[in-house]
Amino acid sequence: MKLELIVPAAQESFRNRKKAPGPHLGLAMVAALTPPEVEVSLTDENVTVIDFQKETDLVGITALTITAKRAYEIADTFRAKGVKVVLGGSHPSALPEEAIQHADAVVIGEAEGIWENVIGDFKANRLQRIYSQCERPSLLDLPIPRRDLFADGAYYFRNTISTTRGCPYACSFCSVTSFFGNTYRCRPVEEILKEIEAMDHKKLIWFVDDNIAGKPKFAKELFSALIPYKLKWAAQASVTIARDDELLKLAAASGCVILLIGFETLSPGNLEVMGKKVNVVDKYEMVIRKIHSNGIAIHGFFILGLDEDDEYVFGDTVRFAQKMKLESAQFACPVPYPGTALYESLDNAGRIITKDWSQYESSIVFEPKLMSRETLQKGRSWVWREFYSIPSIWRRLGITRRYLVPLWILNLYYRSFWRRKFRANRDSNKVNS
DSSP: OEEEEEEOOSOGGGTTOSOBSOOOHHHHHHHHHSOTTSEEEEEETTTSOOOTTSOOSEEEEEOOGGGHHHHHHHHHHHHHTTOEEEEESHHHHHOHHHHGGGOSEEEESOSTTTHHHHHHHHHTTOOOSEEEOSSOOOOTTOOOOOGGGSOTTOBSOOOEEOSEEEOSOOOTTOSHHHHHTSOEEEOOHHHHHHHHHTOSOTTOEEEOOSOTTSSHHHHHHHHHHHGGGOOOEEEEEOGGGGGOHHHHHHHHHTTEEEEEEEEEOSOHHHHHHHTOTTOOGGGHHHHHHHHHHTTOEEEEEEEOOOTTOOTTHHHHHHHHHHHTTOSEEEEEOOOOOTTSHHHHHHHHTTOBOOOOGGGGTTSOOBOOSSSOHHHHHHHHHHHHHHHTSHHHHHHHHTTTOTTHHHHHHHHHHHHHHHHHHHHHHHHHHHHHO
16 A cells, blocks of 8 residues: 655745755654555655656645645545545644545544554545544654655755644634644653654754743753753743743753744733733843843744734834844734634634635735734735844844854845745735736
C-alpha cells in the first residue's frame, strides 16, 4: 500500500518558491503513526510541485482555513482519478460537513488513536466518513516524527519539535483552543531529549508549541535539561514568562535566542474583549526589558483593526514596536477562523463578508467597527513598510546587538516577504476589479 501525505500551499503566487520557513511536523507525525508496511511519501506544495500522476492508493491532506480551498482542489483532483482521500487539520476539524464534500473521510482533531483505524478501515474497504477522538490522546511514548520525508534543503528551520499541545488560555481569535479541546498537555522531558538527540545538525531548534511556558514547572524542568546540550532555540510564549525570573534565566541559560510573543494590542478594552487576561498593556515595557536584559530577542505579534481600533492604531503600534526595539514583528488583521469565538461573534453580527477561504490569508474578510476595510488594508500595509524600512531596521538593531547578522537576515526576509505579498494583493485586486 502506498500513502501520499500532502501540505497544500496557501496562494498560487507562492507555490513556486524554493524554500519555506519550516516543515509540517504534524504530517511527519502522521507518517510515524502509519504501520511500517505502508510506503509513505510527503509532498509540501510550498516547496515541491504535487505529482498528480504518481501511483498511490490513499492520499492524506492537512488543511488550515487559508489552505482549505487549495486542499479541496487537490482532493477533488485525486478523487476524480479514483484515489481515496482523507482530510484533516484545523479547518476540516472545525467544518467536517464542508470538508467531507471533498473527501472520502475526515479526521477531526489529533491523529493519535485515530490514524491506525483509518489505515485499517481503508485496507478492509470500510472507510468511514468521520473519525473523531473520544478523548484527548496521551503524549506518552509518541513516535519520533518522520523527518526523513522532508525535502532536502527546502527549509530555513528543519529541526522543529513539539513539547506541548494546546494553550492554557482561550483567546477569542485563536483556533488552538477549539482544536485541542481547551487542554494543555506536556510530553515527558526524557522523551523530548531523546528526539532532540536523534536530530541532525542541531544548530538551531524551533519549538513549535503554541505556548512553551504555559506550565512553568514543566518549562523549568525542560529548560534545565536542555542546558548541557548547548543548543540555540526559539519558541512561542506568553508575556507570563517574564513574571518568573527563574524561568526566564533558565530559558536564557538553555540557549533561547528569540521568543515569539503575542502582545496583540495596546488597548486594554480590546484585550478584555478577546479574553487575553494575561496581557497587561501597562506592563509591556517591563516584559520587553526583562526579556532583553537576559539576552533574548523578541518577535512581537500585533493585531490591527479590533473593535476599539481607529485610524490611530497604525502609528501607535509601529511607534511602540520601534521604541521598544523589537527585533522583529508581525502585524495582522483579525481573521475569523471557523471554530473560534471571534468567528461566532462576527458571523452572528453579520460582519463576515466572505467565506471564500482563499481570501483569509491576506484580505480583510470582515467589516471593521471604527474604520473602513480599505483603511485597514492600507494601514496594515503602511505599518509593515514602516517597521521593515531600512532606517527602522537600523534603529532597532544597531551594530552591537547579539546575533546581529541572523537578525538582519530575519528582518530582510520579512521585508521581502511583505513586499511580495503586497504586490500579490495589488495584482489580485486589479484582476477582481
